[in-house]
Amino acid sequence: MLNPLWEPFSRNEFLRNALLASALVAVICAIAGTYVVLRGLSFVGDALAHGVIPGIAIALLLGVPGVVGAALGALVMMGGVSVITSRVRLSSDTAIGLLFVGMLSLGVIITSRSTSFVGDITRILFGELLGVRSVDLAWQFAVFIIVGVIAVVAHRPFVLMSLDDGLARTSGFSVRFFHTLMLIMVAMAVVGSFQLVGTLLVLGLLIAPAATGALLTRRVSTMMLSAAGFGLLSSYLGLLTSYHFDVAAGASIVFTAVYLFVVVAILTIPRRIRGHHELPHQHEHSH
Numbered sequence: 001m002l003n004p005l006w007e008p009f010s011r012n013e014f015l016r017n018a019l020l021a022s023a024l025v026a027v028i029c030a031i032a033g034t035y036v037v038l039r040g041l042s043f044v045g046d047a048l049a050h051g052v053i054p055g056i057a058i059a060l061l062l063g064v065p066g067v068v069g070a071a072l073g074a075l076v077m078m079g080g081v082s083v084i085t086s087r088v089r090l091s092s093d094t095a096i097g098l099l100f101v102g103m104l105s106l107g108v109i110i111t112s113r114s115t116s117f118v119g120d121i122t123r124i125l126f127g128e129l130l131g132v133r134s135v136d137l138a139w140q141f142a143v144f145i146i147v148g149v150i151a152v153v154a155h156r157p158f159v160l161m162s163l164d165d166g167l168a169r170t171s172g173f174s175v176r177f178f179h180t181l182m183l184i185m186v187a188m189a190v191v192g193s194f195q196l197v198g199t200l201l202v203l204g205l206l207i208a209p210a211a212t213g214a215l216l217t218r219r220v221s222t223m224m225l226s227a228a229g230f231g232l233l234s235s236y237l238g239l240l241t242s243y244h245f246d247v248a249a250g251a252s253i254v255f256t257a258v259y260l261f262v263v264v265a266i267l268t269i270p271r272r273i274r275g276h277h278e279l280p281h282q283h284e285h286s287h
Contacts, residue, residue: 008243013191017132019239020265022253024140026231027206031151032189033210033223035182038162043093044183047100048190049199051077055243056124056194061110065152066124068140069195074187077103078180121270130242136195143192150185152222154178159220167200204254207232212261215268232261237242 009016025110036045055067055073080099081092083119111121144224145258151158157173213226238253 002174004244005240008240011217012243014130014132015106015239015243017120017137018129018249019235021132021137021140022129022235022239022249023198023232024137024144026188026195027228028144028147028192029202029205029214030209030224030227030231031147032186034220034227035151035158036186037210038220038223039158042203042207043096043184045190046203047096047103048074048077048183048187049194049202050100050107051103052194053124053199054103054110057107057110057121059277060154067191067195071187072189073103076192077194078183082180083284090208091191093250094190123198123272124194125198125200127194127201128194129196129239129249129253130209132196134190140192140196142189145193147185147188150181150188155220156183157198162220178242194265197254201250204257206236207233208257210212212257212264215261215264230257234260 010021033045036042052070052073055069055071055076056071059066059069077099078286081095112234157168157171157178160168160171160173161175161178167268168175168178172244189206190199193205197205209227209230210223212230217226218224234253234257238251238256241256242249242252
């Protein structure tokens with residue numbers, strides 16, 4: 001009776017590798033996504049996910065690994081945002097929006113010049129989860145270590161910045177430095193994940209599991225663990241759906257993650273309503 005739940009993985013090596021790779025991506029995105037949600041960097045994550053496209057396209061044209069181009073594209077995005085906000089006196093949202101549109105347009109222009117990109121652009125946008133190789137798993141693990149180390153070392157300033165930049169400054173932390181470090185961590189998550197789920201879907205794994213965790217917990221560490229749990233569950237259920245219904249694996253995982261968020265959001269409505277009604281009483285009691 002339980003065969004449909006585990007047999008596909010026991011009999012299919014490609015599916016086992018995909019599950020392992022998607023599990024690593026889920027944990028990486030849970031770590032970075034927690035701070036993306038807390039600090040309100042969803043637009044930045046979206047811009048980075050799409051801003052790497054021209055870098056990947058140029059790398060593929062030159063015969064260089066796509067991940068190298070993705071890393072360079074992410075650096076251009078972050079550097080461009082920094083220059084525009086500091087020199088042109090535009091808001092960061094405007095700078096990100098300009099670079100997002102510009103980089104995405106450049107990526108489309110580059111890919112439209114060559115017919116050989118027909119298959120490559122599909123992999124760039126939607127990933128190739130069922131074609132995972134051992135070298136991809138090694139790369140994912142390396143990204144996991146880097147992102148994990150950044151999160152551990154910078155945990156305190158990241159948490160303070162998520163509450164208020166002023167708190168981080170009064171505690172002796174450089175907001176500019178740690179904000180850049182946070183962006184680097186998000187960029188690493190994007191660069192490390194696009195090969196598997198694609199640039200169009202990586203934002204879903206960054207946001208949905210972390211947002212689901214935020215509905216259930218209040219501590220950052222617990223939220224991160226919850227996000228990892230929901231990401232892992234989404235990976236498993238998404239791959240099962242992909243196998244049994246013959247649909248895209250990466251998209252199935254991301255859709256499952258969003259679906260779980262909707263379910264949890266609906267189930268926690270009574271608790272949020274209760275909390276809203278209790279607030280006036282709590283304030284009155286404190287006075």
